[in-house]
Amino acid sequence: MEIKGLKDELAGLKNEGRYQSLKIWETGSGTWMELNGRKVLQMCSNNYLGLTNHPELKQAATEAITKYGVGSGSVRTIVGTLDIHDRLENELARFKNTEAALVFPSGFTANQGILSSILGEEDAVISDELNHASIIDGIRLTKAIRKVFKHKDMDQLEAALKESADCRRRVVVTDGVFSMDGDIAPLPDIVALCERYDAIVYVDDAHASGVLGKNGKGSADHYGLHGRIHVQVGTLSKAIGAVGGYMAGSQSLKDYLIHKARPFLFSTSQPPSVAATCLAAIQVLSFSQHLLDRMWNNTAYFRDRLKEIGFDTGISETPIIPVIIGDPARTSRFSEELLEEGVSATGIVYPTVAMDKGRIRMIVTASHTTGDLDFALDRLTEVGRRFGLV
Template sequence: MSSTAPAWSERLNEAAAWRRAQGLWRERCTPPAGTIDFAGNDYLGLAGDPRLAEAQAAGARDYGAGAGASHLVSGHLEVHEALERRLAELVGRPRALLFSTGYMANLGTLQALCDSATQVFQDRLNHASLLDGAGLAGARSRRFHHRDLDDLDRLLARAASDSARLVVSDGVFSMDGDVANVAGLAEISARHGAWLMIDDAHGLGVLGAHGDGCVGRGHGVDRVPVLVGTLGKALGTAGAFVAGSEALIEHLIQFARPYVYTTAQPPGVAAATLAALDILAIEPERRERLRVSIAYFRHEAARLGLPLADSFTPIQPLVLGDAGRVMRWAARLGEAGLRVGAIRPPTVPRGEARLRITLRATHDRDSLDRLLETLARLHGEDGR
């Protein structure tokens, strides 16, 4: 008996045709040699540092290319243990737990902490992994207006008081570059008996007196009980961690399925991250160079009439609105040897397509000027 449901190939073709018709088709591409990268998240310029490469090679020689098993079988090695201790020290928490990716850290944490009875309150612009993590747990996410503490306060006040509550926010918002009011979130969460979880993926290594992020040592575990950080951005390697109390970390070890059932991070990557933490501590001038570049870029962009969003972080969005316009500008920038992020729905809301420009400590003044001049020319050609 034949089925009336469309064949899988037909389903896939229909989905592809729809996305192409919407002008939202995505493609991978390798930039030509010599392209200046203003799209990635290597904020301190550590990904290409030879000291990290040597540490990674040494870690692989000492422990092997891969961990060989999950952390709970035989894959938790001395280098992982050392890295967890260093990360906990960096952010001023009793313990930290390694995950293979930032996405998995958020999925695992929310899945382990929440169930269908948990009330989760998320900033409307939170990263997809935070929304997906609550969904994996079967918890409904109530969305408060972006960085709107009054709206969060109202939602918490109306919520039933007989179930666990968790407030969740990005630290630095990845598409807008603005920063959560962590102190305000902590105060409101505590007043309503809720825990607070901050994903500081884009703040770690960049913000804070020690590169400890927008949460770090300034907001202790009593104020921000659940802190997530990633290693593949400012620290230049790969993976992520969750930091918090002894009880939190032990709970995640027992119940976070994306942790329990995944092969541990390659030991060479852990060794490279330890080297990155050393550089973070002994070379604070990297953060200072980045701060100076951000200030210069924003000053010159304002002088040229470029409508940047309000951000003091390395993420500098230029909202153009129309997805087609974003793709045209990105193509022209590519022809000039400049790579920027072309961000369209569904990553950002419809009508808010943008160029996501990211700065790093290793960008020199000539590269910044080249980008500014090209953007100004495109802006002038558009007559806006």
């Protein structure tokens, strides 16, 4: 049976250029993927380092299936904590230079579980206005006082810290790398303010894990802030090449979340093959920098060329490179025409970004060749001319 009003709302999305149909890809995640029997250059995947097809990760997954089977059979607190899960968490803690780590089903549920556990009605949470939706939803689950500061505005952050001085606990939350603009949080300034006002620093490193810092250790390593960030959230679904999320922090926080975080308590643990894959990925990163170096070299080349052509790439500092188009309908048309030219770059529109800041968000990876990037630049230029952008 139909739910009243849904079709009308969908029609409204279509009229505004904000409706998207799911594309059914016929090959696995990679640089070139098949869509409707045609090869398309992928320029919007989160597979930053190309690890989804790394031979060591595939071997680890296969061996884990042979040893453990395809599933864990339970939540972690019953019989769902296998030795492969314990090894992964120990390796994550070592990699992030923290006392402990705790794995969640996804980065989204990690933010929901942690924020809803550590924040009560006598607390305050102070959040950057451009933080990820998972942070926003995690905050919505709490009864804490909520304050939002203008993007990377340290004066507003300090004002919010002063205003919440009487709260039991104050948590300042920021993305490490912001997912829509590709810019990096000013963590040294945030940490300094939090230390001055005795507040908790909470960093979501979803797009910094495997991207920033030595061997991809994240924004804390990038800025040399080890031991000064209370909560680090990471993902295993992007640069790591598999799926999952995690908290890296103190042992007491881990123990607390095991008892309090509902997404952890009521979700079946990772399939052993996934845990083994993630463990292998961390080990690959720990002993090699060349994938990150290639990704960053590709990023510099691609962004510089886009700017030379005349595209507006906003404030990007990372492999996330937006090309700003404008209103939602125009952005969607640009993305569709680019796909017809053989390049996949999804349009991002309101409410994810401001109504007049629609963009195609591209992500440069270690797997792209110079030839791939030149092909994308050529096709972008062709479509950009049609739209009067270059």
